[in-house]
Amino acid sequence: MKAVFMGSFQPVTNGHVDIITRASRLCDAVFAVVGYNPEKPLLVPVSARERWLKQAVSHLNNVRVESFAGALADFCVQVGADCIIKSVRNASDFCFEADMAYFNKRLCGIETLLLPADEKYIHLSSTFVRAVSYTHLRAQRLLSIS
16 A cells, blocks of 8 residues: 655654554655645755655655655545545544545545654644744844844
C-alpha cells in the first residue's frame, strides 16, 4: 500500500516525524510531501523544507520525500497512492480532516487514514514552534542591543 502525508513543514516537528514513522510501519511506501498551502505564508523556501524533511526521515527506508505545488488529490493520482495519511490532535482537527477526507474521496476515490497524534506531541504545531522561535530570536536581539 502507498500512502501520502502532505504538509507545509514550516518547520518539520517531532510530531510530523512521529506520524511519518508510524505510517511507514503500516504502509509499503510513504510519500512525505512538502506542499504549498496558499492560506499559509511561505516563510521558508520549499527546497529548504524538503532538505529538512529528508534529514528528519532519513532513517526510514520506505519513505520518499518530494515537493508538490498542487492539490493533494492530484499528487495521489500522479503517484498511484492508495491512501492519504492525516494527523489529528484534537476534535477540531478531526472535524476539519474528516471534511477533507470526504472531499478527497469524492474527488478521486482515495481513502484517508486519520492517525491520532502521540500524546506527547498533542500541543505541538509548526505554528507554535515558529512563534516560540520568533519570540526567542527577538529576545536575543533585544539583549544584544542593550
